Each structure stands twice: as structure tokens, then as C-alpha cells.
Amino acid sequence: QQQVKQSPQSLIVQKGGIPIINCAYENTAFDYFPWYQQFPGKGPALLIAIRPDVSEKKEGRFTISFNKSAKQFSLHIMDSQPGDSATYFCAARHGSSNTGKLIFGQGTTLQVKP
Amino acid sequence: ETGVTQSPTHLIKTRGQQVTLRCSSQSGHNTVSWYQQALGQGPQFIFQYYREEENGRGNFPPRFSGLQFPNYSSELNVNALELDDSALYLCASSLNPGGTDTQYFGPGTRLTVL
Numbered sequence: 001q002q003q004v005k006q007s008p009q010s011l012i013v014q015k016g017g018i019p020i021i022n023c024a025y026e027n028t029a030f031d032y033f034p035w036y037q038q039f040p041g042k043g044p045a046l047l048i049a050i051r052p053d054v055s056e057k058k059e060g061r062f063t064i065s066f067n068k069s070a071k072q073f074s075l076h077i078m079d080s081q082p083g084d085s086a087t088y089f090c091a092a093r094h095g096s097s098n099t100g101k102l103i104f105g106q107g108t109t110l111q112v113k114p
Numbered sequence: 115e116t117g118v119t120q121s122p123t124h125l126i127k128t129r130g131q132q133v134t135l136r137c138s139s140q141s142g143h144n145t146v147s148w149y150q151q152a153l154g155q156g157p158q159f160i161f162q163y164y165r166e167e168e169n170g171r172g173n174f175p176p177r178f179s180g181l182q183f184p185n186y187s188s189e190l191n192v193n194a195l196e197l198d199d200s201a202l203y204l205c206a207s208s209l210n211p212g213g214t215d216t217q218y219f220g221p222g223t224r225l226t227v228l
Contacts, residue, residue, distance in 0.1 A: 004156075032214045036219075041221065042221050043118070043204050043220050043221050043222050044157065045219065046216050046217075046218075049214070049216075051214075089157075097212055098169065098170070098211055098212040099147075099169055099211060099212060100145070100162065100170075100210075100211050100212050100213070100215065100217065101147070101162070101172065102149075102157070102217060103159070104156030104157050105156050106154075106156050107154070107155065107156050
């Protein structure tokens with residue numbers, strides 16, 4: 001129940017394509033869902049985050065879609081660029097928890113070809 | 115504003131040894147969380163420190179311990195190292211321990227146990 005399952009494990013798209021990364025969870029106590037981007041040799045950096053009272057959130061070329069009834073959420077990257085090549089992690093947190101513990105998915109390695 | 119820094123960058127130890135990893139939090143942040151990221155996996159929560167006290171712990175044995183100092187920097191200590199402890203160790207700082215405060219990650223310390 002503490003898991004966040006992420007797919008696919010890896011993804012290759014052409015420049016301008018729209019890669020989609022999916023995550024699913026079981027624990028309905030999760031109420032905050034961030035996405036992190038990690039480049040080789042760097043720590044994860046927050047991209048965008050959503051609360052379950054919203055079905056979609058956009059920030060620049062990044063969009064999160066959230067389906068509360070299905071307990072699924074996904075990241076879409078519009079007009080993808082070679083510089084978007086990185087590993088992406090979804091995560092979940094108990095919003096009411098006093099620890100802020102993040103539970104991460106397994107990660108998706110994205111390659112955007114020029 | 116200085117970001118989260120970690121030292122050392124890389125470390126090689128042998129099984130049974132002890133190691134200390136260090137983290138300086140972002141300016142103004144009083145909370146530090148530590149994560150272990152095995153190769154090809156998402157980060158896993160080890161524990162969190164808030165105002166010099168442990169404030170939550172993940173599923174890690176007691177040989178993983180930590181400290182937080184009055185300036186909010188932090189140490190992660192691992193005793194009796196095992197081969198499976200080989201991983202990237204990430205620290206993340208935030209303004210507060212809970213809620214939806216963004217966790218800002220450092221670049222990590224790569225630990226190899228031989």
C-alpha cells in the first residue's frame with residue numbers, strides 16, 4: 001500500500017514528440033504528488049506537483065493529469081527537446097504527515113532524439 | 115541563496131567499516147531528509163531531522179543513524195557496512211518537515227562498499 005508504481009521503465013521519442021509517463025498508487029491517504037527530474041550526477045529536482053482535488057496542472061511544457069478514482073496520475077511533456085533527456089520520478093506523500101516522507105516510483109529514463 | 119551541498123562526492127569503503135556523509139541545507143531551511151537511491155531505483159526515505167531531532171524514519175536498520183546541528187546541517191552515519199549499502203545517498207532540505215513544502219535535493223554522495 002506504500003508503493004507507487006511507475007511505467008514505462010524507459011522511453012525514446014523524437015524531438016517534438018509527447019512522452020507520457022504513468023504512475024499508480026493504492027494508498028488513498030496520499031494527497032500530494034510531485035514529479036522530479038534527475039540528470040546524471042545530479043540530485044532530483046522538482047518539476048511540477050499536484051493535489052488530488054485538481055484533475056490537471058500545467059507548468060510550461062509539463063502537464064500532470066490526475067485521475068483520483070483510478071488512483072493514477074501521469075506526466076506529459078509537450079514539444080519534447082533533447083535537453084529533456086533525463087530520468088523522471090513520480091512520488092507521493094501523506095500531505096498530513098509530519099515527516100514529509102516522499103515515496104518514489106522506480107523511475108523512467110527518457111531519451112529525446114534530435 | 116546557496117543550494118543543498120553534500121560531501122564527499124564519492125566514497126569507497128570495505129564491508130564492516132563505518133562511514134559518515136555530510137549535508138548542508140539550503141539557507142533558511144530547518145529540515146533535512148535523507149534518502150538512499152540504489153542503481154536504477156527511486157530514492158527510499160531513510161529518516162528526517164527537524165530542529166536537531168529525528169522526526170520520522172523509514173524501513174532502515176539502527177546501524178543507519180544521523181545528526182542535525184544547530185546550523186541545520188546534517189550527518190548520516192552507517193555502521194557495519196554491507197555490500198547492499200552501495201548506493202547514491204541524497205539529502206534534501208525543506209522549510210518545514212511536513213505538509214507540501216518542496217524538498218530540495220543535493221547532488222548526492224556515491225558510496226561503494228567492496
